[in-house]
Amino acid sequence: MMPAAAPLSASERRMRRFIASYQAEDNRPLCAYLYDLAELRRHVKRVMACLPPGCEMFYAMKANANPRLLREIGAHVHGIETASIGEVRKARGIREDIPVLFGGPGKTDGELAEAIRLQVRHLHVESLHELRRVEHIAASLGRRASVLLRVNLRGALPAATLQMGGRPTQFGLDEQLIGQAAELLRGSAHVQVEGFHLHSVSNQLDAQAHLQLMEHYIAKVKEWSHAFNLPVRTVNVGGGIGVNYRDLDSPFEWEAFCEQLGKLLQEKGDPAWKLVFECGRFLVAGCGAYAAEVLDVKENHGEVFAIVRGGTHHFRLPASWQHNHPFVIVARREWPYPFPRTGAVRRAVTIAGQLCTPKDVLARQVPVEEIRIGDVVLFRHAGAYGWEISHHEFLSHPHPEMICLEEDSE
Incomplete structure (x- = not known):
């Protein structure tokens, strides 16, 4: 047939x-x-138009770093998410003032120093050792580094193609170590914590399951902020929104997801927070x-x-x-x-x-x-x-x- x-x-x-x-x-x-390029512009504009108030969209460059695509996307999104210093440089090549996020589980001293000098908006800190290194390097440069704590959550999370959290992986701080991170931050003169980074799943196709994950993130951040007296201005929920390669005519329901996310943020969010997405595949595939x-x-x-x-x-x-x-x-x-x-x-x-x-x-x-x-x-x-x-x-x-x-x- x-x-x-x-x-x-x-x-x-x-x-x-x-x-x-x-x-x-x-x-x-x-x-x-x-x-x-016409299709890229159409899709990215549609994605951006659906975002609820208080949300931002960063493009995860790892999905595709073609210079023409970067220039097109950079004109519409709030900034670029990077995972190496090479990607940071490419992002700055789009335009000098574009906001840049810098993450990844293995950053060298040289990468951290250059990222701090280039004034990336946030460093996503993946371990207690990395947090100590950021303080040490920022002090040596006479700078102040803005960080988000990347956390690997405990407990079951929605199923997806790839799992970065909710199980043993190389990504983020174990949730049980947040208290120790808070102690280090209280003694850090050159690190400013801005909130949390929570990227737990990849290629999620179920909009309702992803909405439940957002609700779980919001509850967790409120819990940590209260328990450890940590300021929260940004909650980075990562990317993870997928592409249905088995049935391209049944895509992730972005409009419905955004509509319900807006209601969720009104009911359970915090108006002082900025909710940040960092999508790659969903924007360019x-x-x-x-x-x-x-x-x-x-x-x-x-x-x-x-x-x-x-x-x-x-x-x-x-x-x-x-x-x-x-x-x-x-x-x-x-x-x-x-x-x-x-x-x-x-x-x-x-x-x-x-x-x-x-x-x-x-x-x-x-x-x-x-x-x-x-x-x-x-x-x-x-x-x-x-x-x-x-x-x-x-x-x-x-x-x-x-x-x-x-x-x-x-």
Whole structure:
């Protein structure tokens, strides 16, 4: 049974027009990341418009650090969340005064010193040792560092694709150590605590479960603030809002989530707090696609394989998450050879790359209407954690092109 074809979005129509018009100077097969800047602007503006009062949105650069995308996003969000000093520098490259958050479980002395000199808005402190180091380094610079305490909560949390809290991980202070952190802060002349950082889950698809997590965060912060006499101006709830790769037509219900979050903040929040989101995947996944031309179609042991120009060294997300990444086949008429064109009709097909490993698979045994050598496989929602997490230099294959499309792109 072939899946029903969904109506094409304006973004996908633009990408298909580009593929139809693409012709490399040296006739090499197409392999590219396509980023639709018009779609990115539309989505980010919609996300920002739904935020309740008292909330801010920072972009988690780790999802995609393409310079063109950073400039587009930076014009609409409240700031940039970074996880290395290299990302801090890239954020400052967007504009000198853009607010920057700096987190991550392993910061060097040099990174902390440069971040303090660059006046990042908040350092997310991950341990008692790091808190002592921030005080020591800030004192040596004659500066005052603003920090949020990242806490790994105790107890059960909502299920999601990845869990950073509620279980043993390398992230944050164990909740039982907050009292010790408060004691250190009372003796710190060069550290100003502004609140807490709570990023516990990743790729949450259930808006109601995420709303319950927000309510849990609010209750916990109130408890800690009272118990340890800690000032709270910022509650960073992290990112964690996901993309439904299994069903792109059933996205996270952002509008409903924001509407209910606004009510929750009115009933149980604190007007002195700023609630900060730091989303990455949710902001950029939908604006990008990975386009890879089919080099070969063959049958092996009863299964059909389509070999594409590219693979997991360009787009590691499907292998990393062990899922079939959603794709469409873009048919192409060109056929430069004097012999017949190989393909498969109404078969389940495995899309594999060029690497010398059976793990180089982007989607396994997915039914397709037709696929032929020379067609292009367009992997949808590939704008986040694609190129950024891939092993680019393995086997020294060429890199894909990075192509940004505008609304009137041809």
